[in-house]
Amino acid sequence: MQKTSGITSSPAKPGLLSLHQITDESVGGKAYGLSRLLDMGLQVPPAFVVCCAQKDQYPQGLREAWSALGDHPVAVRSSAQGEDGSEDSFAGQYDTVLNVEGFDAVLLAINHCVSSLESARAMQYQGRDDTAETAMNVVVQRMVNARAAGVVFTADPVSARRDVMVIDAVKGLGEALVSGEVTPDHFAVDRCDNIIHQSLADGVAILSNEELVQIARGARQAEAHEGRPLDLEWAIDASGELFWLQARPITKLPADLNEFDTPLPRPDDVVTISNVSEMMPGAVSPLTGSFTGWSIDYGLQHMQVTVGTRKAISKQWQVTAWGYGHLFLNLTGNIVMSAGVLGSTPEQTAQTLCGRPVPELKALPPMPTWRRMINTVRLFHYALTAPKVVARFDQEVATFRVSTKHNAKGMIEELMSKAWFYEHAMAVHIQSSALSGFLSAIVENMVSSRSNNATLEEQAEAMRLLAGASGVESAEMVLELDALVDRIASVPDATSCFCDVAATDALGWLRSEQSISSDFDSFLVKHGHRGYRELCMRDPAWGEEPTPLVQSMQAGVRARLAGATTHNAHHSSIDMAGLKRGLRWVLPKAHNAVRRREHTKSHLVAVAHRFKLAFVDLGKLLVEEGTLPDADLVYFFSFDELATFVTEPASAMLKQAQSRRNALPFQQRLSFPEISVGAALPVQEKIVDLGDAALSGRPASSGVVEGIARVAHTLAEAAELKPGEILVTPITDIGWTPYFSMIAGLITDLGSAVSHGAVIAREYGLPCVVNSRVGTRVINTGDRVKLDGDTGVVEILD
Numbered sequence: 001m002q003k004t005s006g007i008t009s010s011p012a013k014p015g016l017l018s019l020h021q022i023t024d025e026s027v028g029g030k031a032y033g034l035s036r037l038l039d040m041g042l043q044v045p046p047a048f049v050v051c052c053a054q055k056d057q058y059p060q061g062l063r064e065a066w067s068a069l070g071d072h073p074v075a076v077r078s079s080a081q082g083e084d085g086s087e088d089s090f091a092g093q094y095d096t097v098l099n100v101e102g103f104d105a106v107l108l109a110i111n112h113c114v115s116s117l118e119s120a121r122a123m124q125y126q127g128r129d130d131t132a133e134t135a136m137n138v139v140v141q142r143m144v145n146a147r148a149a150g151v152v153f154t155a156d157p158v159s160a161r162r163d164v165m166v167i168d169a170v171k172g173l174g175e176a177l178v179s180g181e182v183t184p185d186h187f188a189v190d191r192c193d194n195i196i197h198q199s200l201a202d203g204v205a206i207l208s209n210e211e212l213v214q215i216a217r218g219a220r221q222a223e224a225h226e227g228r229p230l231d232l233e234w235a236i237d238a239s240g241e242l243f244w245l246q247a248r249p250i251t252k253l254p255a256d257l258n259e260f261d262t263p264l265p266r267p268d269d270v271v272t273i274s275n276v277s278e279m280m281p282g283a284v285s286p287l288t289g290s291f292t293g294w295s296i297d298y299g300l301q302h303m304q305v306t307v308g309t310r311k312a313i314s315k316q317w318q319v320t321a322w323g324y325g326h327l328f329l330n331l332t333g334n335i336v337m338s339a340g341v342l343g344s345t346p347e348q349t350a351q352t353l354c355g356r357p358v359p360e361l362k363a364l365p366p367m368p369t370w371r372r373m374i375n376t377v378r379l380f381h382y383a384l385t386a387p388k389v390v391a392r393f394d395q396e397v398a399t400f401r402v403s404t405k406h407n408a409k410g411m412i413e414e415l416m417s418k419a420w421f422y423e424h425a426m427a428v429h430i431q432s433s434a435l436s437g438f439l440s441a442i443v444e445n446m447v448s449s450r451s452n453n454a455t456l457e458e459q460a461e462a463m464r465l466l467a468g469a470s471g472v473e474s475a476e477m478v479l480e481l482d483a484l485v486d487r488i489a490s491v492p493d494a495t496s497c498f499c500d501v502a503a504t505d506a507l508g509w510l511r512s513e514q515s516i517s518s519d520f521d522s523f524l525v526k527h528g529h530r531g532y533r534e535l536c537m538r539d540p541a542w543g544e545e546p547t548p549l550v551q552s553m554q555a556g557v558r559a560r561l562a563g564a565t566t567h568n569a570h571h572s573s574i575d576m577a578g579l580k581r582g583l584r585w586v587l588p589k590a591h592n593a594v595r596r597r598e599h600t601k602s603h604l605v606a607v608a609h610r611f612k613l614a615f616v617d618l619g620k621l622l623v624e625e626g627t628l629p630d631a632d633l634v635y636f637f638s639f640d641e642l643a644t645f646v647t648e649p650a651s652a653m654l655k656q657a658q659s660r661r662n663a664l665p666f667q668q669r670l671s672f673p674e675i676s677v678g679a680a681l682p683v684q685e686k687i688v689d690l691g692d693a694a695l696s697g698r699p700a701s702s703g704v705v706e707g708i709a710r711v712a713h714t715l716a717e718a719a720e721l722k723p724g725e726i727l728v729t730p731i732t733d734i735g736w737t738p739y740f741s742m743i744a745g746l747i748t749d750l751g752s753a754v755s756h757g758a759v760i761a762r763e764y765g766l767p768c769v770v771n772s773r774v775g776t777r778v779i780n781t782g783d784r785v786k787l788d789g790d791t792g793v794v795e796i797l798d
Helices: 029-039 062-067 103-116 120-126 175-179 209-226 286-307 336-340 346-354 369-384 386-399 408-447 456-466 473-489 494-499 503-512 514-527 547-561 581-624 631-636 639-647 651-668 734-741 756-764
Strands: 015-018 047-051 074-078 096-100 138-142 146-153 164-171 185-190 195-199 230-237 242-249 270-272 320-323 326-330 675-677 698-701 704-711 726-729 745-748 768-770 784-788 793-797
Touching: 029 138, 029 209, 029 242, 062 103, 074 103, 096 103, 103 138, 146 209, 164 209, 185 209, 209 230, 209 242, 286 320, 286 326, 286 336, 286 369, 286 408, 286 581, 286 631, 286 639, 336 346, 336 369, 346 408, 369 386, 369 408, 386 408, 386 581, 408 456, 408 581, 408 639, 456 581, 456 698, 456 756, 473 494, 473 514, 473 547, 473 581, 473 734, 473 756, 494 503, 494 547, 503 514, 503 547, 547 734, 581 631, 581 639, 631 651, 639 651, 698 756, 704 745, 726 784, 734 756, 745 756, 745 784, 756 768, 768 784
Parallel strands: 704 726, 726 745, 745 768
Antiparallel strands: 015 047, 047 138, 074 096, 074 138, 146 164, 146 230, 164 185, 185 195, 230 242, 270 326, 270 675, 320 326, 698 768, 704 784, 784 793
C-alpha cells in the first residue's frame, strides 16, 4: 500500500491505504478522520481506503484487504475530498452502503459511492456544475453489531457553548439518527461529566450513566488531541464495547464564548449579576469588557489599596469577573474590605450590592485588630476626602480630551496614552459612591430600631428621607425631559407629525419644528452623552443615536394627549423639625453625597462618551486605510489587541474578530443566576410557580398601587407600555427613564435601594420594589398586580 503526500496529490489510478498510512485530507475528511481517531488513542473498527476510486476500476490487493477484515459485514462509505472537512461537512451528500457481504457486493458498493459524486444533490451542495476537480475515495470498514449508536458534539452546535457536550443516541445503527427516521435520546454533559439535561425518546435511557461518561471522556480526549471542537460518531456493540466510527471538525462555530473569561482569585468566590448588570446588562464586546470591565475592577481595587485592605493593584481581575461575555461582581473580592476594617460585615456588603442578604457569602479571615483599626481610620479619610477629590475631578474632566488623529496609528497611540484617565474616572466615582453609601447606611441605622437589621418599613422610611435630596443631576435630567415631553404635547400637530409616525420621522420633525427644535437640541447638548448601556463602548449615546430616546418620548406624548394620568418628577418635602437630632445633622450630608455620586456618574459617562467617539474615529480610519472591512469590527478586539493589530494587521486576527462578532448573539441569549458560587454558569430559565404565596422583594419607593403589569426585558418591549401600567423588568438604567412618567409602579428582578430604577421611582413618587428575583418569570403582561412599596410585597390578583 502507498503513502499519501500532500492534500492535493492523489494517485492517478485507484490505490489502497491502511488507516495508519493516512497523513492528510487528500483521501477525504472521513478517511482522514478515522486515521486521526487512531492517533487519538481511540478504538476504531478495522478499515482500509480505496484512493481515487473509479467506477469498475479496482486497485490490486483489494480482495486481500477485504479478507483481512474478517468474516464480517462491512460498511462502504464515501470519503470525497472536502467531505467532512474543516470548512464544510457535505454531510449526507454522498452515499454509504451498510451491511455489505461478499466481495462482489463490495465492488458494487464502491461503484455506488463513486456514482454519488455525480449526483445532482452533491453538485448543488457544492455550487458547481461538474465534479471533475473532486476526487472520490471510499472507506471499507468492518461493521459494528451495534446495540446503540449515535453522535457526540464536543461543543453544543445550537448554543455554541464549548463547555457543554451534546450526545444523541439511538438503538441499533446510527444511520436512523442521521436520516432523521427516529427521535434520539438527547443528553447535555458538562466538563465534569455531569448530565445537565436529558430528553428521553421512550422514557427509558438507551445509555447508562457509565456509558455516557465513557463517550464524553473519549470525545474530550479526541478534542484535546485535535485542539478544536469535533463531531464524532460512535457505536456500542452487543458486548458493551465502544467503537469510534467518524471524526470531523464542527463547522461554522463562532469564536469560543469563554475566550475572555477571567479566572477567579479563589475557586469558591461568590459572584453576582446584581449591580453591574444595571450598568451593563447582557453580554459585551471584547473591547468593552477589556476597557470598561477592567476599569471597574481597577476602581474597586484602588479603593481597597487606598484603605489598606489590599497591598497593590493586581492586573488580574479581583473584584469583578468576565465570563461568557457577561460582566459580574465578585462579592468575595468586595468583602476584602470587611476583613480589613472594623464595623463592616459581609451582610452589609450584600445588602448594598444585591439589595438582600446572600447566605452563600462567607467572611474572609480578618486582619489583625490593630491593622483593622488603622484601615478604619484610612477608610474614614478616603470617604470624607471625596468632596475634595470630586472638586478636583471637575476641573480634570473639563480639560480632558481624546484628540482626533489623521491615521489609525496615531489614533491608537492617543487612546493608549489617555486610557489611564478612564481608570481614574472610575476610581473617583467609586470614592464618591463610597461616601454616599456610608452616609445612607448611617441614615438607615438611625431609622432602625434594631442595629444593622432594619425592618422593611424602616428601610422604606430611610429611602423616603434619602429621596428628599434636591438638585440631583439624574433627577434634574428627568425634570427637563418631562418638560420637553409636555412642550411637544402642546404643539397642535404633535399627534400626526410626532406620535403617529416612525421614530426616525418623529426625530426629523423634532429637528425641523421651530417651536421645539431648540429645546430638543439643548437637551441633547446637556445630556446627549447619556443613553442605554452608557459605559458600553459599542452602544451609541443619545447624542449619536437619539431614536430610542425619541421612541420613548413618543409614548409619553401619546399618554398626555390621550388624557391619561401621568407623573412628573418632584422632590419630596421632609419635615426636618420632626426628625431626631442626629438625623437632622446627618441627612443634609447624605443628600449632598447623593448629589455628588450622581454628579460623578455623569462625569464618568461623559468620559466614557469621549472614548466612544474616539473608537468610532479609529474604526473609520481603519476602514479608510483598508485594514478593516467595516468599522464595527473594531469592538471585537480587546483594547491591548487593537494596538498590535493597528501596527501589524494580521488576517488571522481579523478572522478571529469576525468570529467573535458571530459569537456575541449566542452570548446575549445566555442568562445567569443572581448568585453563583464559583464561576457563573448559564441557566435554563424555568417557570416559577409561587402557588398562593406573594412575591417579596426590597421596598425602594413607598406607596401602594394596583394595576396591569407590563413585562419588558428590553427597551423595544418597553415601547409597548400603556399609561398606568406597572413595569416589570430585570433592571433599568438611564435609557428607561422616559417611561417613568407613564407607569404606575416599578418591579425589578435585581437591584438595591440605590439602583437607578429605585432612585428615579422615588423622584416620581412611584411605588417600587427591587430585587424581586423572579418578577419577570412569575408575572405575565396583562396580569393585575398589587405592588406595596412600603413592605416590598407584590401580589398577583385574580
